[in-house]
Amino acid sequence: QVQLRDSGGGSVEAGGSLRLSCAATIHNSRILIMGWFRQRAGKEREEVAYIDNDGTVNYADSVKGRFTISRDKDKNILFLQMNNLKPEDTAMYYCAADSGIASIATMRHLGLTAVDFDARGQGTQVTVSS
Numbered sequence: 001q002v003q004l005r006d007s008g009g010g011s012v013e014a015g016g017s018l019r020l021s022c023a024a025t026i027h028n029s030r031i032l033i034m035g036w037f038r039q040r041a042g043k044e045r046e047e048v049a050y051i052d053n054d055g056t057v058n059y060a061d062s063v064k065g066r067f068t069i070s071r072d073k074d075k076n077i078l079f080l081q082m083n084n085l086k087p088e089d090t091a092m093y094y095c096a097a098d099s100g101i102a103s104i105a106t107m108r109h110l111g112l113t114a115v116d117f118d119a120r121g122q123g124t125q126v127t128v129s130s
Contacts, residue, residue, distance in 0.1 A: 001027045002119040006095045008080075009124030016085050016128070022078040022095030022121055032102045034071060034078045035114035038091035038126075047113050048093070049080060052103045063089075085128045096120040 008020040024031055035050035049069040050058045057069050068081040078095050098117035101107050114120075 002029050002031055002097055002099060003027075004095050004097060004119050004121040006093065006121035006124045009093060009126045011127040011129065012085055014086055014128055014130050017081070017083045018085065018126060020080040020082065020093055020095070020124060020126075022080075024076040024078070024097060024119075026076060030099050031076065031097045031119075032099060033104065033107060033117070034095065034097045035117070036069065036078075036080050036093055036095055037114040038089075038093045040088075040091040043091075045115050047115075050104050050107070050114065051078070052101075052107075054103065056104055058104045082126070085126075087128050087130045089126060090128050092123040092125050094120050094123045 003025040004022050006022040032053045036048040037045050038048050039045045047060050048063055051069045051071050066084045070079045096114040096117035097119045
């Protein structure tokens with residue numbers, strides 16, 4: 001069983017930065033791939049970033065160059081450093097993890113996204129004002 005607790009959201013002005021964290025508690029299980037997705041008001045959930053078991057990362061085009069995903073595997077913590085935030089980044093952000101998908105390539109081959117992972121956090125709100 002994997003339990004995730006995400007935190008670090010808040011309110012910032014455009015151009016500001018936030019760092020989201022996701023602490024994982026693992027019981028008789030494992031984590032291979034981790035990622036973040038977000039949901040803006042009235043919109044569909046969308047992928048943000050991934051990091052797989054080998055450390056390969058992948059970003060949505062909308063955040064590429066501004067967001068950085070990283071992972072401390074020893075402490076089971078996932079991070080999302082968000083710089084140069086824009087009002088359109090305002091959303092509830094969720095971390096997610098899966099115990100069966102090892103790579104981003106496999107995830108894409110299976111047609112899955114972070115929304116399909118077998119564990120997710122409760123969400124942390126990010127609000128960016130113009």
